[in-house]
Amino acid sequence: MASYFGKHIHVSIFGQSHSVAMGVSLDGLPAGEKVDLEALQQFLQRRAPGRQATATSRREEDIPQFLCGLVNGVTCGAPLAAIIENADVRPQDYEELRDKPRPAHADFTAQVKYRGYQDARGGGHFSGRLTAPLCVAGGICMQILARRGIQIGAHIRSIGQTEDRPFHPLGEMPETLEAVRLAPFPVLDETAGGQMQAAILEARAAGDSIGGIIECMAIGLPAGVGNPMFQGLESRLAAALFAVPAVKGVEFGSGFASAGMKGAEHNDPFIMEDGTVRTQTNHAGGILGGISNGMPLVFRTAFKPTPSIALNQRTVHLSTGAGEDLQISGRHDPCIVPRAVPVVEAVTALVLLDALLDRETDQLSSSC
Numbered sequence: 001m002a003s004y005f006g007k008h009i010h011v012s013i014f015g016q017s018h019s020v021a022m023g024v025s026l027d028g029l030p031a032g033e034k035v036d037l038e039a040l041q042q043f044l045q046r047r048a049p050g051r052q053a054t055a056t057s058r059r060e061e062d063i064p065q066f067l068c069g070l071v072n073g074v075t076c077g078a079p080l081a082a083i084i085e086n087a088d089v090r091p092q093d094y095e096e097l098r099d100k101p102r103p104a105h106a107d108f109t110a111q112v113k114y115r116g117y118q119d120a121r122g123g124g125h126f127s128g129r130l131t132a133p134l135c136v137a138g139g140i141c142m143q144i145l146a147r148r149g150i151q152i153g154a155h156i157r158s159i160g161q162t163e164d165r166p167f168h169p170l171g172e173m174p175e176t177l178e179a180v181r182l183a184p185f186p187v188l189d190e191t192a193g194g195q196m197q198a199a200i201l202e203a204r205a206a207g208d209s210i211g212g213i214i215e216c217m218a219i220g221l222p223a224g225v226g227n228p229m230f231q232g233l234e235s236r237l238a239a240a241l242f243a244v245p246a247v248k249g250v251e252f253g254s255g256f257a258s259a260g261m262k263g264a265e266h267n268d269p270f271i272m273e274d275g276t277v278r279t280q281t282n283h284a285g286g287i288l289g290g291i292s293n294g295m296p297l298v299f300r301t302a303f304k305p306t307p308s309i310a311l312n313q314r315t316v317h318l319s320t321g322a323g324e325d326l327q328i329s330g331r332h333d334p335c336i337v338p339r340a341v342p343v344v345e346a347v348t349a350l351v352l353l354d355a356l357l358d359r360e361t362d363q364l365s366s367s368c
Contacts, residue, residue: 003125005239005240005243006028006350006354007231007354007358008028008354008357008358008361009026009027009028009029009141009350009353009354009357010025010026010027010028011024011025011026011134011137011350012024012025013130013133013134014133015083015086015125015130015133016119016121016122016124016125016127016129016130017086017089017119017121017122017123017124017127017129017130018086018089018119018121018122018124019086019119020085020086021083021084021085021086022083022084022086022129022130022132022133023064023081023082023083023084023133024081024082024133024134024136024137025079025080025081026069026079026080026081026137026140027079027080028357029069029075029077029080029140029144030075030077030144030357031075031076031077032074032075033074033075033140033143033144033147034073034074034143035070035073035074035075035140035143036073036143037073039139039143040064040136040139040140040143041063043135043139043142043342043346044062044063044064044132044135044136044139044342045062046181046186046339046341046342047062047131047132047135047339047340047342047343048060048061048062048132048339049333049339050088052184052185052338053197053201054185054197054200054201054204054333054334054335054338055333055338055339056331056332056333057331058088058331059088060084060086060087060088060132061087062084062132063084064082064083064084064133064136065082065083065084065085066080066081066082067081067082067083068080068081069081080140082133082136083133084132084133084136086129089121089122090330090331097120098111098116098120099317099318099319100315100316100317100318100324100326101315101316101318102307102308102313102315102326102328103307103313103314103315103326104304104307105123105126105307105308106123106126107120107123108318110124110126111318122330123245126245127245128244128245128246128336128340130245131244131245131340131343131346134244134343134346134347134350135342135343135346137346137350138342138343138345138346138347138348138349138350139342139346139349141346141349141350141352141353142345142346142349144353145349145352145353145356148220148356149220150218150219150220150221150352150356151174151177151178151218151219151220152177152216152217152218152345152348152349152352153172153176153177153178153180153181153216153217153345154180154186154214154215154216154217154341154342154344154345154348155167155180155186155187155188155214155215155341156185156186156187156193156196156212156213156214156337156338156341157212157213157214157215157300158196158212158213159196159199159200159210159211159212159335159337160196160199160203160210160211160212162192162195162196162199163192164187164188164189164192164193164196165188165189165192166215167188167215167217167296167298169253169281169282169283169285169296169298170281170282170295170296171217171219171295171296172217172219172296174219176188177217177219181342181345185197185338186338186341196212200334200335200338201334203305203334203335204334206311207309207310207311208305208309208310208311208334209305209306209307209308209309209332209333209334209335210305210334210335211246211302211303211304211305211335211336211337212302212303212335212337213300213301213302213303213337214300214301214303214337214340214341214344215298215299215300216297216298216299216300216301216344216345216348217296217297217298218286218296218297218348218352219296219297221286221292221294221296221297221352222292222294223277223291223292223293223294224291224292224359225291225292225352225355225356225358225359226287226290226291226292226355226359227290227291227358228289228290228291229290231290231358232287232289232290232291233287233290233291233292233297233351233352233355234252234287234290235290236351236354236355237250237252237299237347237348237351238250240347240350240351241301241344241347243347244301244340244343244344244347245336246303246304246306246307246336246340247301247302247303248302248303248304249301249302250299250300250301250302251299251300252284252285252286252287252298252299253282253283253284253285253286253287253298253299254266254283254285255285255299255300258283261283266283267283268280268281268282268283268284268295269281276294277294278294278295279293279295282295282296282298285297285298285299286298297348297352301344303336303337303340304336305335306332306333306334306335306336308328308330308332309328309332310327310328310329311327312325312326312327313325313326313327313328314326
């Protein structure tokens, strides 16, 4: 199933941008885990549309309705399911797009694969709107991880050519991660944040869009989580992150910069610190051989510019084969990145909790 992932925690996302509702089912959560619904709603509001000048004008409340899996706010061991209603829909904005695919959207590939039966309204099941139920699942997992001493935080590393300061590769204080999560515009350097917002508004005024990079960190992750090869932490995180619409690249630690280093520069020397094996540097980004090494997990995710722009673009009329100009109407983010920050955190939480349960299962099996 294309909208399903997880080994111990099985996550399935359903719905479309303009369907009556969309939702998530989450099977495999440990029983007895309290879910702070107020904190979860605050997390969802960070992603919700229509809250900032730099975002789409579409406004949705994004309040999840839990159908099962919670009893008095506590997981009961049964599969958890939640839906989020779509209220502020305008299907008329998309009537011509079934036959005139938008450049850089999935309109054409969906037409080929589903033979015209796909829901073209708002991008259908390909829409970034589907990250709302994904954040429901990830937000719950973040709360469970926090009780296990694992904190996740992300910030906007760059918008266009404007950069925020990076996370320190050896880790940030939990208070820093919390502060950036609570910030209206999630950056570490407010001056850079102001310049980023100006760049987004400038792109919108020109009828264009702009991309950027999100950096994410997890602290408190113990050594030994993950597996080699296809079930490695990098493999699982990258696969899940590339499921987020508009993601075009993921790098861990020093990433592509590693290709320009010598081994003596890139290798992270081991040291003993308070009786624990650590490394002096963290070019590996907290992962060796697909398994966590006890250092902070650090990675960056690149997002392309929003493909829906007001400028004229060339496309083809699929029925006639004739080339045509296309000007997209509707409500779209001039930059996806600010609202994608909690999405990256949510995906990270889902993968880490799944991998952590994998490790706990292995330890239980070895003790039997």
